[in-house]
Amino acid sequence: MRSLVASLPVCALILASATPASASDCPNNPNALGVSRVLEIDTSAGPRFGTLQYKQTLDLGPKEVVLTFDDGPHYQNTKRVLAALSRECVKATFFTVGTMVQNNSEALQAIADEGHTIGAHSWSHPRNLARMSAARSVTQIERGFRAIDAAVDIKIAPFFRFPGLNDSNALNAYAAKRGYAVFSTDISSDDWLGIGPRAIVRRTMARLHRKQRGIILFHDTKGTTAAALPALLRALKRGGYKIVHIVPKNSYVEVKAANTDNEPGEESAIAALPFSAKGPGNTKVPASASP
Secondary structure, eight states: OOOOOOOOOOOOEEEEOOOOOOTTTSTTOTTOOOOOEEEEEOOTTOOEEOTTTSSOOOOOOTTEEEEEEESOOOTTHHHHHHHHHHHTTOOOEEEEOHHHHHHOHHHHHHHHHTTOEEEEOOSSOOTTGGGSOHHHHHHHHHHHHHHHHHHOSSOOOOEEOOGGGOOBHHHHHHHHHHTOEEEOOSEEOOGGGTOOHHHHHHHHHHHHHHHOSEEEEEETTOHHHHHHHHHHHHHHHHTTOEEEEEEESSOOOOOOOSOOSSSTTHHHHHHHOOSOSOSBOSOOOOTTSOO
């Protein structure tokens, strides 16, 4: 898999206080891993995070990690993931797919009810988003956000992860104009490769030990990920790692347009596209990245 990237200035990150998990915070698990702090992100300048593709990542300290999950919500496995996170009073960010949202709205509502951050991962997860026409690529992005926004009664985050991490210069610029923070990753779990739970834990922790911090990418659609998560969270705790929960300073705002028949917002979104969306960026994504 290949993808290229252009560098844009990073906006400031704003720290918000949070209380580590304690017996009162996590009554069923007084020794829970918990959340060490909350990191509030100003998305207005369209920052991009994740050293797998970009020059910068989140402003994390030593042994601080951010848990992210792609491709859901899944009717069964997402709830298993949520149960594992709940037992440890941990918060994560879910990059959801519009078609999955429509088919599994109950699971999406469960994510919201647990207080996790919800961002978008396109409408239908096309592998070739960066090579689509401007109209189709922008519709994929905006329709994905609209599906989430319509499905839950919370303010969703203007956080976006390209399907397959396949971005382009033009789409990155479009995301910046829309005030979307684009997320790649620092550490891939390889859970999408069909490996077992033990391998997921082993590979993730080995990469984390080398990096010592970063955004970790999982998929809540995978049964093996749900099975691996309890052991992974225990391994993080044993290793002295701390969980950071990322939240947006800015809320998602739907694009308004005259076209309200099938794709509301599409016309304005396309008009805002700075140039052709067909060209890829300039940084290769390793084969170990997300599908």
